[in-house]
Amino acid sequence: KKRAEEMDPALAVTRPPIVTIMGHVDHGKTTLLDKIRQEYGIKSDVVSTEAGGITQVIRAWQVEKDGNHVTFLDTPGHEAFTKMRARGAKVTDIVVIVVAATDGVMPQTEEAISHAKAADVDIIVAINKIDMPNANVDKTRRQLYQLELLPDNMGGDVPFVETSATTGQGISELLEQVLLVAELADPPLKADPQHPGSGTCLEAYQDSDEGVKATLIVQQGTLHKGDILLCGSTFGRVRAMYNDMGVQIDEAGPSTPVKVTGLDEVPDADDPFYVVEDLSTAREIAEVRKSSRQRSALSSFTP
């Protein structure tokens, strides 16, 4: 059976970029994400079939611009990003650093930049709040240049986009830059949809009606309803699968975020998942992992 590393280059197709937005608190991450989703979010005629529906917001979703898809991870804040990276999960392809032109570079801006650099992901700068009378775009740019974020006319490769998350100005250009950076990504953003699905768990919880619900991002291959999953130290058969609009789907290809039910326990956010051949193998590996976790938890109690 093929493994993720053994992807057949001939069968690989371009996958949508996965984007995270980071920046200082109040610089507009949430507003920007909301605006992007409002204007470019993929709409569906199908009424949401997930119990609880659209109110149970999935923390990852896709937008479409000129026929191209982009996946956004709706996890503003660095914690999730840092934690994932610490565990070796590379989920994000592109980080958009949001800086409010009213404040300029702030401590968490610098922190976000250093995380993105350490993770070796492509960076795009969004200079936000340009609609505000006290916005100082030039000063903000200079501060960013000093942190070695340089646009191509200065010998760098970091696109700068001026945005207003409230008026929507610059959002279309931001998405164009995301698609351009994705197109030039090295290594190329490719995946083989014929491959069994694998990826990372983004969040999970116990639902009182439907049992464990886990948001997964498929990074390689295709995940199907009915597949047997091993996710960290949990396992199970995918009973139902929902897309980012809460609509039931039967399969999900590379870079697609989905919510699944059917795991036996709540996995950790950032646990990797794999599709495996049979339930007994999945159970065996999950049990071994569970008991080794328990052992290490116990040993940490030793005085």
Ligand code: GDP
């Ligand atoms: P976050 O903490 O980075 O997620 O920031 P928010 O998205 O919560 O934004 C903080 C505040 O700034 C909110 O009151 C937003 O309405 C406002 N805001 C965000 N972006 C803009 C913008 O481009 N222009 C203006 N005028 N206000 C903005």
